[in-house]
Amino acid sequence: MTLMLRLAWRNLFRNKRRTLIAGTAIAIGLAALIFTDALIRGMKSQMIASATAAFIGEGQIHRRGFRLTQEVDLTIEDPASVMAKLEQEDAVGAFAPRTLSFGMVTSPANVRSAMVVGIDPGNEPSLSRVDDCVREGDFFEGSNERDLVIGSGLADLLEVGLGDRVVITVSQAGTGDLSQDMFRVSGVYSYGVKEMDEGFAFVRLAKAQDMLGIGANIHQIALKFEDIDFATREGNPFWEAYSAGGNEAVSWAVLLPQLEGILGLVWISLAFMAVILFGIVAFGIINTLFMSLYERMFEFGVLRAVGTRPSGVRRLIVYEAGALALLSIAMGTVLGFVLTYAVTRTGLDYRGIELAGTAFYDLLYPVLQARQFVIYPLAVLAFTMLMGLYPAHVAGKMKVAEALRKSL
Amino acid sequence: MDKGTDHLIVTESLAKDYFDGGAPVPAVRGIDLTIEAGEFTAIVGPSGSGKTTFLNLISGLDAPTGGKVWLKDKLLSGLSGNELSDFRRDHIGFIFQAYNLIPVLNVRENIEYIMLLQGVPEKERRERVGEILKEIGMAGFERRFPPKISGGQQQRVAIARAMVSRPELILADEPTANLDSGIGAELLDMMRDLNRRTGMTFLFSTHDPMVMDRADRVVTLHDGRVAKDDRRART
Numbered sequence: 064m065t066l067m068l069r070l071a072w073r074n075l076f077r078n079k080r081r082t083l084i085a086g087t088a089i090a091i092g093l094a095a096l097i098f099t100d101a102l103i104r105g106m107k108s109q110m111i112a113s114a115t116a117a118f119i120g121e122g123q124i125h126r127r128g129f130r131l132t133q134e135v136d137l138t139i140e141d142p143a144s145v146m147a148k149l150e151q152e153d154a155v156g157a158f159a160p161r162t163l164s165f166g167m168v169t170s171p172a173n174v175r176s177a178m179v180v181g182i183d184p185g186n187e188p189s190l191s192r193v194d195d196c197v198r199e200g201d202f203f204e205g206s207n208e209r210d211l212v213i214g215s216g217l218a219d220l221l222e223v224g225l226g227d228r229v230v231i232t233v234s235q236a237g238t239g240d241l242s243q244d245m246f247r248v249s250g251v252y253s254y255g256v257k258e259m260d261e262g263f264a265f266v267r268l269a270k271a272q273d274m275l276g277i278g279a280n281i282h283q284i285a286l287k288f289e290d291i292d293f294a295t296r297e298g299n300p301f302w303e304a305y306s307a308g309g310n311e312a313v314s315w316a317v318l319l320p321q322l323e324g325i326l327g328l329v330w331i332s333l334a335f336m337a338v339i340l341f342g343i344v345a346f347g348i349i350n351t352l353f354m355s356l357y358e359r360m361f362e363f364g365v366l367r368a369v370g371t372r373p374s375g376v377r378r379l380i381v382y383e384a385g386a387l388a389l390l391s392i393a394m395g396t397v398l399g400f401v402l403t404y405a406v407t408r409t410g411l412d413y414r415g416i417e418l419a420g421t422a423f424y425d426l427l428y429p430v431l432q433a434r435q436f437v438i439y440p441l442a443v444l445a446f447t448m449l450m451g452l453y454p455a456h457v458a459g460k461m462k463v464a465e466a467l468r469k470s471l
Numbered sequence: 472m473d474k475g476t477d478h479l480i481v482t483e484s485l486a487k488d489y490f491d492g493g494a495p496v497p498a499v500r501g502i503d504l505t506i507e508a509g510e511f512t513a514i515v516g517p518s519g520s521g522k523t524t525f526l527n528l529i530s531g532l533d534a535p536t537g538g539k540v541w542l543k544d545k546l547l548s549g550l551s552g553n554e555l556s557d558f559r560r561d562h563i564g565f566i567f568q569a570y571n572l573i574p575v576l577n578v579r580e581n582i583e584y585i586m587l588l589q590g591v592p593e594k595e596r597r598e599r600v601g602e603i604l605k606e607i608g609m610a611g612f613e614r615r616f617p618p619k620i621s622g623g624q625q626q627r628v629a630i631a632r633a634m635v636s637r638p639e640l641i642l643a644d645e646p647t648a649n650l651d652s653g654i655g656a657e658l659l660d661m662m663r664d665l666n667r668r669t670g671m672t673f674l675f676s677t678h679d680p681m682v683m684d685r686a687d688r689v690v691t692l693h694d695g696r697v698a699k700d701d702r703r704a705r706t
Contacts, residue, residue: 066580066587073575365571368532369632370560370588372553464533467567468523 067375071382075390078355085351086391089443092340093395094402096439099336101403101429102411103329109427111291114322115315117254118191118263120159120285121294122302123318127311129282130318135164135236138280140309145284154301156289157189160281162271166233168213168264170221177217177264179233181271181281190285192424193252193265200225200250208270211246215253216261223248231264235276242274255415255424341443345450352384352454363458364466373459380458384451385444392440400436403429479543479639479672480506480529486537487524487695498524500695501538506674508639511666513675513682516692522676525692526642529674530563531555543639560588564633564671566643571629572617578604578628579613585636603631607661623654630662640672647679659685 075082115121124145129137139145142160149158162181167174184203188194193212194202203210211229213221223229225248232243246266254260272278288294293301294314305312316323356363363376410426485502488495499521506512514522527533529540531547540547543562550558572581579600586596604610607627617625626646633641643662647655663685666673675682683689691699 066576066584069580070573070575077575361571362573365565365567365573367556368530368559368565369585370556372556374553375588462533464527467527467532 067379068382068386071379072386074355074359074383075386078358081351081354082387082390085347086387086394088344088347089388089391089447090395090398092344093392093439093443094399095340096333096337097396097399097435098403098406098429099333100435100439101407101431102427103326103333104430104432105428106329107326108291108430109423109425110322110326111315113424114319115287115291116192117256117259118193118285119315119318120190121288121291122286122312122314124284124286124305124310124312125282127306127309130311130313133163133165135162135234135275135277135282138236138277138282139284142279142281142284145305145310148305149284149286152301154288154290154293155286157186157287159183159186159190159285160268161187161283161285162268162275162277162280163282164233164271164275166231166264168217168221169230169232170223170227172222173220175217175220175261177213177262179231179271180263180265181268181275182265183268187265190287193254193259193263196252196254197250198253200248202250202252203265203267205249207247207249208267209244209246210249210267212250212252212265213248214260214263215251216257217264218248218251220261225249225251231266231274233274235274237276242276244270244274341446345446348384348387348447348450349453351387352380352451353457355383356380356454356458360461360466363461364463367461367463368467376461377455377459380455381448381451384454385448388444388447391447392443395443396436396440399439400431403431407431477508478505478541479508479510480504480674481541482529482538483541484538485525485528485535485540487521487528487533488536498695499528499535502692502695502697504690504697504700506672508672509666509670510688511663511673511686512688512690513677513686514690514692515677515683516698520692521695522692523644524695526644526674526676530565530642531559560585561636562638562640564636564638564641566626566629566633566641566646568645568648572625572632574617577614577616578609578620581617581628582632582635585632589636599635600631603635606665607631623650623658626650626654626658627661630658630665634665634669634671637669638671640674643673643675643677645677645679646675647677647681652681655679656681 124139126137126139128134146158146160149155160183164179165176166179168177188202197212198215202212218224221229227248228245229248230243230245232241234240235242272280293299295316302312302314366376406429410428413423413427414425416423482502482504485499486497487499488497490496502525514525516522524533528535529542531550534548545558547555573584576584582600582603583596586599600613601610604613607630609624609627609631612620612624617628647659650658659681662673665671675686677683687703689701690697691701
């Protein structure tokens with residue numbers, strides 16, 4: 064009934080200050096939800112970009128079983144033809160062939176195990192950010208086949224610096240014989256993630272292939288797509304197409320299940336925050352509606368006396384809660400947009416902070432989406448009207464004669 | 472259960488006790504009264520004599536602790552909550568002491584409210600509001616809000632609201648108490664005129680001698696009982 068709606072809307076402004084206070088509380092809650100949602104989306108993009116751009120890539124191709132065993136014998140089947148095919152893929156922005164093997168890195172002072180990664184210095188910078196993180200020396204700029212780039216943590220553990228010599232020992236494919244060679248530290252990178260800084264040693268691809276005795280074979284092709292969402296697009300045939308002939312192609316979501324888990328936890332924490340926030344706001348809403356109800360008890364008595372059914376009075380209270388919600392939504396969406404938009408311009412500085420094995424290397428920018436201005440306002444409307452049900456129930460049960468006692 | 476009579480209101484041993492700390496405090500003690508359609512009746516008596524409680528009981532706003540009320544042949548205690556609401560909406564008009572218009576609804580909306588509950592079509596609502604405003608001398612005030620008009624004008628609108636749905640019974644609680652005597656007399660004359668022309672039954676709870684002077688019948692309550700029932704010839 065439109066008169067009931069008009070009545071509810073106008074009643075909202077009978078005590079402007081109280082309505083403004085209650086509406087502001089709800090609006091702040093809504094704005095906080097919009098902002099947090101946008102921040103988490105920004106964080107998600109940043110974490111994925113950070114994790115994939117560091118070294119892993121947005122997808123990888125291996126020989127089936129390699130991911131689990133890291134056996135040096137498990138090289139990619141027909142890598143030349145796989146890479147030729149990748150060259151033709153529009154969706155693939157870049158790819159880099161690699162060898163991977165556990166090895167011992169020995170310095171005069173110490174010995175550490177590390178993942179020895181053979182890379183093509185021409186391709187690798189388009190895939191990983193290790194070259195960007197070199198803080199001493201360079202990233203294979205010369206042509207010395209014995210150049211070695213290691214993380215700052217590994218350098219500290221081995222007590223070596225730029226120009227120092229170390230010996231790398233790996234197990235060869237097929238025979239399992241040990242193969243040793245001497246390298247000179249030509250670059251030291253600092254990525255900011257302990258595992259990356261302490262556990263990796265980069266050498267040239269050809270040198271690694273030679274040490275491992277695998278000829279021109281490789282263990283991994285790291286992939287970068289033109290659109291990062293391509294990797295996790297549902298039903299994407301890419302992965303199946305490259306998981307043929309004994310190889311296996313997987314996206315970052317498979318390679319980094321912990322990242323998905325962390326993001327899931329972040330969303331759960333948003334849900335908890337929303338529950339706590341709106342739990343507090345709920346009392347404000349109920350209090351406002353009850354104050355309004357008790358102040359106008361006589362008026363409700365009049366409405367009942369002239370023939371309004373209890374359900375009509377209940378409906379009026381719920382409409383009033385809805386009107387309060389609409390007002391709050393108007394304020395909250397504006398506040399949420401302004402706040403979030405302002406931060407999308409300035410960014411938040413979380414650079415260098417590590418979370419779930421990834422480090423933020425850029426400013427964190429919230430991601431505004433239209434759905435934030437649809438889902439959360441609708442949730443606030445539903446929640447506020449739900450909170451109105453209790454005062455509405457009380458109003459519906461009022462005894463008319465008691466409400467009118469002062470008059471009739 | 473129908474009473475099967477032509478009386479508008481019949482009460483039979485009507486009683487109401489309130490409870491104060493568990494002890495019953497009788498407000499109405501076994502009233503037997505009959506009100507005929509078209510009467511212009513005043514219920515009078517000192518404070519605490521049971522006038523308000525009696526009006527609450529015969530309008531179904533409160534439930535008796537003893538006895539029965541028939542209104543338009545309907546036993547009120549036999550009606551459900553929703554049936555009582557609908558019954559009041561369709562058969563009883565209320566005029567309160569403090570006007571009690573809804574302040575956020577304008578004059579037209581206040582008067583229309585009951586017709587909206589009744590589902591009267593918009594065109595008819597507009598016509599009836601226009602007619603009744605003309606009748607009470609408030610034409611042109613449709614869009615004014617109650618706080619912006621005088622007490623006398625508010626009470627006129629309250630009378631219009633009570634009458635617009637054409638109920639058989641108008642219950643008026645001290646309708647002149649907040650008005651100066653000139654305006655009070657004018658409104659009483661207007662209500663008596665409406666009573667004469669439309670045949671609507673008016674039942675007042677009052678202390679006001681002006682109401683008693685104009686009433687066809689004056690029922691005096693004392694300690695919850697009918698002390699005197701004085702019928703007069705119509706003037």
